[in-house]
Amino acid sequence: MMYFDPLWLVFAIPGLLLGLYAQIKLSATYGKYMRVGAESGLSGAQAARRILDQAGLQEVPIAEVPGHLTDHYDPRNRTLFLSSANFNERSLSAVGVAAHEAGHALQHQAAYAPLNLRMKMVPVTQFASTAYSLIALAGMFLMGGHRIAGPMFQNMIWVAVGLFTVVTVFQIITLPVEFDASRRAKEQLFRLGIVRPDESVAIGKVLNTAALTYVAAMISSVMQLLYLISLGRNRR
Ligand SMILES: [Zn+2]
Numbered sequence: 001m002m003y004f005d006p007l008w009l010v011f012a013i014p015g016l017l018l019g020l021y022a023q024i025k026l027s028a029t030y031g032k033y034m035r036v037g038a039e040s041g042l043s044g045a046q047a048a049r050r051i052l053d054q055a056g057l058q059e060v061p062i063a064e065v066p067g068h069l070t071d072h073y074d075p076r077n078r079t080l081f082l083s084s085a086n087f088n089e090r091s092l093s094a095v096g097v098a099a100h101e102a103g104h105a106l107q108h109q110a111a112y113a114p115l116n117l118r119m120k121m122v123p124v125t126q127f128a129s130t131a132y133s134l135i136a137l138a139g140m141f142l143m144g145g146h147r148i149a150g151p152m153f154q155n156m157i158w159v160a161v162g163l164f165t166v167v168t169v170f171q172i173i174t175l176p177v178e179f180d181a182s183r184r185a186k187e188q189l190f191r192l193g194i195v196r197p198d199e200s201v202a203i204g205k206v207l208n209t210a211a212l213t214y215v216a217a218m219i220s221s222v223m224q225l226l227y228l229i230s231l232g233r234n235r236r
Contacts, residue, residue: 011227015220022212029209030069033093033202034085040194044086044098051102051188052080060105062087071097073104075119080105092195096203097210099189103181106188114176121170128166135160157232164228168221171214178214182207 042050045062052060062080064087065071071082080101086094107115135156186204189195195203 005231007230008227011223011230012220015216015223018219019213019216022209022216026209026213029205030093030097033096033206034089034091036092036202037090038092038095038194039196039199040095041090042095042194043088043090044082044094045088047095047189047194048080048082048098048102050192050194051099051185052105054188054192055106055109057105057109064088069097071101073101073108075104075108075115078105078108092199092202093206095189095195096185096206099185099194099203100181100207100210102188103184104177106184107177107181112177112180114173114180118170118173118177121166121173125166125170128163132160132163132167135163154232157228161225161228161232164221164225168218168225171218171221174214175211175218178211182211 038047040047045064048062052058052062060078060080062082064084065081067083068085069083071086073080080098082098082101086097088094104115139156139160185207186200189203190197190200
């Protein structure tokens with residue numbers, strides 16, 4: 001028998017709503033400025049290339065990847081990946097996102113502490129996330145008969161809290177990394193004359209709404225963690 005706890009909804013709804021709002025807002029803002037061409041005439045890939053080259057990062061390649069907003073910087077192979085639209089388009093959205101990813105490469109070059117910490121946390125977070133999912137799945141079945149699960153459940157819930165704390169800390173560390181990458185992006189775009197002051201307002205909007213999705217993910221994790229803690233305490 002599966003068990004569903006209505007209290008879970010109370011903790012989950014704020015994060016879900018904010019996440020939904022962030023996704024809608026990002027689609028709208030990104031879509032809007034995807035239709036506004038950058039005055040410089042540079043594509044996302046060209047703008048990122050210029051930022052990287054100016055920082056002496058000529059050896060960092062820029063590769064095109066399929067998918068929607070799949071853009072990322074991979075610190076393991078020091079490569080910048082841009083989704084096809086952001087790689088090719090000559091719009092403010094494409095230039096903004098591409099510059100943000102270049103911002104991560106600048107962080108890596110500067111040995112920016114939160115980025116280093118986040119990189120070090122990746123393997124342990126992947127382990128914690130997988131282990132947590134397995135325990136949560138087992139818990140959904142066990143809790144149906146929690147009268148018999150008793151002491152075993154008691155211990156498992158605190159293991160789950162421990163694992164999910166790792167996931168949540170990772171989400172929290174992601175925030176300064178993302179905000180700082182956007183800050184570096186805007187600084188370089190302006191300094192290198194890739195965008196005009198009036199264009200940088202639009203770029204700021206695109207990057208801020210993208211950051212909001214990370215804030216929503218972080219809040220969801222914190223609420224989920226609080227829920228797990230409340231479960232553990234109630235069953236003491
Ligand atoms: Zn980023």
